[in-house]
Amino acid sequence: MPAVQETVEQVRSIDVDQYKYGFFTDIESEKAPKGLDEDTVRFISAKKGEPEWLLEWRLDAFRRWQTMQEPKWARVDYPPIPYQELYYYSAPKQKAAKSIDEIDPEILATYEKLGIPLRERDALLGIESTGGEGSGKARVAVDAVFDSVSVATTFKEELAKAGVIFMPISEAVREHPELVRKYLGSVVPVTDNFFATLNSAVFSDGSFVYVPKGVRCPMELSTYFRINERNTGQFERTLIIADEGSYVSYLEGCTAPMRDENQLHAAVVELVALADAEIKYSTVQNWYPGDSEGKGGIFNFVTKRGDCRGDRSKISWTQVETGSAITWKYPSCILRGDESQGEFYSIAISNGRQQVDSGTKMIHLGKNTSSRIISKGIAAGRSDNTYRGLVSAHRKATGARNFTNCDSLLIGDQCGAHTVPYIESKNATAHFEHEATTSKISEDQLFYCQQRGLDPEEATALIVNGFVKDVLQQLPMEFAVEAQKLISVSLEGSVG
């Protein structure tokens, strides 16, 4: 498998404590005053030129947030987050760019360094599909979010021809207020949880997607999040609406500089699929994980939820989680429409001192709904990796079906893997299946692979790639290879 070879070479060239994306872009930025109060919320809203209703919405969220407690049920342990020591808004000091040529070259260079082409011409040449000869080049439209603002969105015009709206949410608030107002907070209510409420108060930017009735989005959409500033929280908000009979595939990627202090990332993603629509949402999360002693790294507290609002709609989450010091994330599906389907495919890798508490919720409300959960957790180093999942069937959800498979793989003897499934069925016709395994990469497997000529790192990469194969297959082709490399890099230093 050439990809494995490639991976291993990449692993070799990297030191354990060297996070490839850990550089910092030196650029002047404009920040909100440190700390969080109503003025901060007003400041952000004013910066974005928001209408009154949205400011009120934010303030309402902020007032609620002040009465809420941070959730403590997850199996993660971290120092108190100094909310008043953070900056809640940071934007590169520059007027809004009208075209790609007006963007600060430093920022363009940053994305180039990250392998994200922002010039459409480059995008056409840049990303090659790996589906073998003759499959051509894949095109991906990118929305690039740098700290608190979106700096560029590519292929907007071409998408507009198909009727697809793809733009920063701050722009959508101005240009499509009726859509934003109708759907914002309709999946993750302002009151949902501590971090989602915080996000509602201070969210800065993120992507907005609307795919009209019957349209199959002509290309992959993606958002690339980059936290650059020190002591700055990133609170993006993504809203994707697939109208009746439409289809969209969306990918997000994330990186951040290496810093000794922790950085907070509390995003909210809302997906709405109307009748017969399908949304495929893939994440490759590679926030800075901290060093091998657990210093620094991103605190990632994210609320992602999809609402299968229409009959026969489908939402599919695929995630490859390799970064962050703390991951607290449960992309979920509300299966409201009859015969709607939800899927969750996850690879969560932890190494060093990382702590992952991740999983999903499948809430079956409609009739004959079905869901599928495939979760692969890999723990190495001194990390802890927990799968936490809920599958529930409402009293009226006749014929609900779920299949869950949770596998954990341990590398070494100082890490932990935990599985915490919750299953609630209030309907006798529901049919839920749960399978779980925990295994260790055995000495025998390593010996066998090495006897055939693979060194210990190559052997581990091969075994892990085999373990996560079911999930990797769900990723869009262009990103599967990228993810595969990332997996091996994340496991660097886990052998021996």
Place this chain on the structure above:
Amino acid sequence: MAMLDIDNLHAKIEGEDGKEILKGLSLKVNPGEVHAIMGPNGSGKSTLSYILAGKEDYEVTEGSVTLDGEDLLEMAIDERAAKGVFLAFQYPIEVPGVATMTFLRSALNAQRKKRGEEEISTPDFLRLVKDKAAGLGISQDMLKRGVNVGFSGGEKKRAEILQMAVLEPKIAILDETDSGLDIDALKIVSEGVNALRSPERGMIVITHYQRLLNHIVPDFVHVMHKGRIVRSGGKELALELEANGYAEYQQDAA
């Protein structure tokens, strides 16, 4: 100098009071030769194969092993493989999710890289595997399945021989390759092994029973007992063992 030269090898299970298993074993294998090692259970046959391959659970306390004059015991497991040491496992290990084809290609290219050779091209690789697989009755479907996952006993052994055929080792060690095989499977596997006999390649065939040696006819037969070779001879020695069993050696030792 022999290609593989094992001289007065002593080894024990790793650890403070690890039991000594090999107690002064010597054996020379030249290119083109097939050596059979026979012996009762617990005589140290499998341990010898593991030590040659480099498994870490054992500690060599005395003696030496060289391959073409180089100290084999100093080399890492994968380095030994690249130098041409191949072990066909008695119990082949499963690697779920990794297609046999992928596994073979990764292994072959890893070895080639270590030897400073070019990686094999996709068409060449496919052709190579197709040819070798056909002779062993291995279907394309089997090649797509995870390594040894859901394979029958016979399929596992055939897959081991396929790996050997693709990797083309200098010295092949077959550990109880006949265990768990019915007569038909035994024939297929033996034919596969015989096809790989060559003037450049040495083989060590470890077996408890003589029947395998009806199909893979050795040049030399050695009887191993209590960690040493206690008797060596030609292929007729195997027949004698079949008739008399290992009783006389066990008595001697008692």
